[in-house]
Amino acid sequence: MKMKKSLIAGLATLSLSVTSGAPLAVLAHPIQNAATDNGQSTLRPITSDVAVIAHRGASAYGPEHTLAAYKQAMTMKADYVEFDLQMTKDGQLIAMHDETLARTTNAKELYPDRAPWRVKDFTLEEISRLDAGSWFNKTYPNMAKTEYIGQHVPTLEEAIKFVKKHGNGKVGLYMETKAPNVYPGMEEKVIEILKETNVLDDEKLFLESFSEESLRKLKTLAPNVKLIQLYSGSMLTGKDVYQEMKRISDYAAGVGPSKELVVPKLMEAAHQNQLLVHPWTVNSEDDMVSLLSLGVDGEFTNNTDQLVDLLEKPYISHGVASGDVTDSSAILWARTNVEARVQFEISTDSSFKHDTIVKTSRADVAHDYTVNVEVNGLKADTKYYYRAHAVSSQYTVNGSFKTAPEENSLKPMSIVWGGDTGGQGEIPPYKSFKAMSAINPDFFLFSGDTIYADNKTPAVPNPPSETIQDFWAKYKENRTDAGLRSLLQKTGTFAIWDDHEVTNDFSGPSQPLTQAGLGAFKDYWPISSERSSANKLYHKYSWGKSMDMIILNNRGYRSPNTMADGPDKTMLGEEQVKWLEQQLLESDAKVKFVATSVPISVPTGKATARDGWANGNQVNPNDLTGYENEFKKISDFIIEKGIKNVYFVTTDVHFAEVIKYDANHDGKTDYHELISGPIGAVKINPGTLDPTFGPERLYAEGNFFNFGVFHVDPAKNQAGVEIRDENGKVHFSQTFQLED
Template sequence: MKKTGMIGLSLSLSLGLLANYAPEAMATGKQVKQQSMLQPIVDQVDVIAHRGASGYAPEHTLAAYEKAIQMKADYIELDLHMTKDGQLIAIHDSTLARTTNAEEVYPDRAPWRVKDFTLAEIKKLDAGSWFNKAYPEYAKKQYVGEKIPTLQEVIDFVKKKDPKVALYIETKDPDVYPGMEEKLVEILKKNGYLKKGKVIFQSFSEASLRKLQHLVPEDIPLIQLYSPDMIQGKNLDDVFNRAAEYAEGVGPDKSLVTPAFIQEAHERHMVVHPYTVNTQDEMVEQLSLGVDGMFTNYPDQLVELNKKPYISHGAASGEVADTSAVLWTRTSQPAKVRFEVSEDASFKKAIVKTKKATSEHDLTVQVKVTGLKPDTIYYYRVQALPGSHQVSGRFKTAPAENELKPLTIVWGGDTGGQGQIPPFKSFAAMADLKPDFFLFSGDTIYADNATPAVPNPPSKNIEDFWAKYKENRTDPNLRKLLQSTSVYAIWDDHEVTNDFSGPFEPLASTGFRAFTDYWPILDERSSSGKLYHKFSWGDTLDLFILNNRSYRDPDTKPDGQDKTMLGQEQLEWLKKELLNSDAQVKLIASSVPISIPTGKPNARDGWANGNNINPDDKTGYEHEFAEISKFIMENKMKNVYFVTADVHYADIIQYDPDHNGTVDYRELVSGPIGAGLGQPSTLDPTFGPDQLYAESGFFNFGVLKVDPGLKQVTVEIRDENGTVHFHHDFPIE
């Protein structure tokens, strides 16, 4: 049977995790509970000093333990080996060579295994000088001559310095040291440390932990350590079911911690303590995933994050124009946020903006920066005061009006649904292309699908929707992309619920609120609720972002002259802006496709009615799109491209609605970035589609390059590794 003790676990938190800072809770004084597994199940995130404060002092010496105690670590970690004469000592390696001068003192005793030396022989060794040579920035004279301590010496030392600090003990190579567990338990019991709150046991050895399970009180936690090769290729459910038989938690290599890993642990009320997390950026990443503690060589860094606000889910720039941009970030608690923007990466001369992150917007904050220079790379950094943690990024402003400059765009959609959860490799492949901007083409979350953020879908309240965005922001690949270029984000149906029509969906306003909280969007767009907008990249390209959700009639309504997806105001706006555009390329961002039937029979969600599939299908929105198509042709507009997603496969289509042999516009479809994989369907023939390419069965994104000098538009479809599956050069007419 599994031991019943837990590490500071609050049952109410484990059954329904508290939404810290939820505005409803603050207003009513009631606890608002949230489904998300991606939050700690303990009262505090434990700071575990890995081998002591081993970043600052020689590992597993009293100097390292003292520094950890001074830095207010909750635990000091001890790796235990046993000497030839049966003494337990604190050292990580099974040999003495790396951290002592054993080779000099005992030149003829290679390979210097701990088990071959008596304690008296080991006490002759210098365990500190190596550190001064390896880390001169932290070198101290007193480290010379430091000794390897016994377990008893460590206990005596901790009792003297701060008896509140607990021990986190690993049995190293227990199969090499018969009787290790019994001796360990005996020493701890004699010193009053064999009790809850004084010690935790960990090991890579399941056998050692199972042995300890029968030797120690039930309420003392056992932690199963995992290296990547211990889990690779295995079913996580099976791994955790086995560990739950004897352990109260897991200690994974930090690379193993994903939303799925956290969910498997937290569903079983098992804590997660990753190792070894040594930078604040890495610590923040682990905190965003909801870990319950961390092993670190630098405990002071994690102690600060536990006490002071920090940037919790990266940063982003968006809605970039020639002289302005919107910056976004999120903090860990209410705080004043400082944004600095500069042409110089050293920030010697910077524009400074400050704004308060509040619970009303789930601690997200946005500022608009104006007075920028066109066609210029800007660097920015953000900081939640008075914390020291900073996050930095960069973006490029658009060229000035009338200028023609080359442009590279990446686009894609459909992220975090149908069983797919972070991380997503495509975002890293996008970032590697160094695009001028990223167009996120809808379904930026799947609010109605089960994921660790909302394991019991659909999302029902604002906390659920916020949790979905935070979940995707745990992806280091997405943060890399968002911090390396700007983004223009579009919402589609899964930001609320599948195939919804805004005016008729009760949760539309909640989903809209969360969407505008988590993407850098101009205040004038979010406050008006419109979302549709035009952005210009000089005279190279005009980007027309449509809002395909807020104004539409129900999908089930029969199509006709009075049926709308865009609403009359948005439709007239689109025609006016297209007519006024003198950009070489006109890019219309629609979250739904033109001639690929989507939705369900008699409830078509995209423009096409799909009557080629079902002749009796009277739905779709073809009458409205026919008006747009006719407007493009009547005004002899050239180089018009529709960029869409939603169907979960890649498709490149060109259109000849009047069947005169001339291409009037094209449609570029990519996706999914990370969701279920779709299959190409038969195109609805209404607008004369000619399919140049269609491929499914892989995660993908699109690349669009405009080269005014060559008078050429290049379109590519790439897989999640960046490999090109489709490439075509279209002339700029």
């Protein structure tokens, strides 16, 4: 069989298929019809706009639930003003969040003998005497205004009329029945006032409550009103979110979850039932963007202006990353939500006041608005800070990385590695990335299966991924994980692909989907031109003389898995095998760290179609597949040339294992294999090892989420490995004395 020099000869230019649906009404903050949408994702708004809901008015800038705060929200172009409703002793509805008057008025001073100052114990006339604004000036002196002194508590009628008048008919009403069990008849009173003020049939009207009973009563009183079921964390504890969203869809038009509850499964469950998702209360720009990346339909916020600004301008939508870091260069990555020019600033100064390098790149639809920029001329063994923003936007995202030490230096180092994310129903959030980040590694090796393109997830409910839009959607879905974004922003990343970046157990040259899968992989990871050119993906990276990391491409050159093993069958291709041997031979690093996406002695794939190197004939004596002939060449080369301290590292098999090899059976260890995973996929237990290369298990454990840590201590001439669970707890630790 002739060895292939490139992944796929003559790849055609990627084509974009644009899907379109029925036209939707254009409201205040329209979503651009992006050609990058995959047409089936549940992680995108189901309306044509994302609603800016001013939480208690523009309550970051003025006293909540006062006319001043409502006016400020409308000036800032909010789509909705929210009222919390309480009922007075004489049955009048007022706008106030708390059941007591103590926090946001001067009730204690005016009525000192009436503790605990419950709203229901005061008449409207008594409440009308209160100052509802001065407290804000005392609490937030930097935001104080004289006009806030003497602001009064508005009635519901007054609040509605004020918004209708000053909002020019464009600003909607969003009101919550607070503690309806405390106020019998509250629902009837709400509907009565909505009728009297001629807003009950308004298109931009929502009623919300934590009380299902209250919402069902409102539905009975006004069948056409749009209702939002609010959720705190405890309300969803122990519930199947899919069943819960289906159940409430008979009365609710949407849900208002606490912001931390918004994850892909909730979005899928809600949107599949045509329920809007309006999380609360979202006050930081990072949180706003994070929720926008999940496809929410609106957000409650105290900072109305910040959300409006984000929705009106391009912004960095899925964090930033650095990768393929050397002693003098790095690749920086970012993605915007629409076409934009992206600016990166890079400096050794975290304030970016000194020695700042500036790079810009254009984010366009052909690459799903992702950009990769190369930064050269960096100092070795140095921590760099960088930040990125869409040029027209003020919103910035920060990151950092450390360059490799100088060529001949020996410095201690630590890395984390893992893979298998997004498979078999295990989707974000993942806990392992947060635990990885806490270790403060020098870099992160993402060892393959960085997505599961062929598995059902909220981003691709009808798998497998077939268009490049599907593949892009999978990467965006995993980037909704806050822990992953944090890790990528904290340290450099080296990403390699395995099978699920395209489809299970695929062979690049013969798989039609390889083109789209490879294109999306290169779009979504910070990959150097040395690796991406000619789609070779394999490369060597050095960490001084402490480690040479040799990254393999186990997919792009391989013969079909079903081909019988023999001298002509290849996984790496002849050129890559020769290159690997050359890197091993020439390396003078303490550790030769070979990043392979498939294992050596764990039989993977299927009988008669083995996907890793092992043929598994100890399981099936008639199994003639696998790639043992090729690995034997590599193994023999390591032994014959006396190459020491070789560690093959992988994930792929969904359990953790550490193996030492005596391939020539002379009683000495020839090399090691380190296996971790999964981060987020099906968990299984270790099986039987193929005996061909003399493996001996040092550790094997399955049925838990985990990742690996590898460190080198040149001063002690030692290397070490740890397997940690998703909480960071060490399950296995082994120190290796390095051979000279």
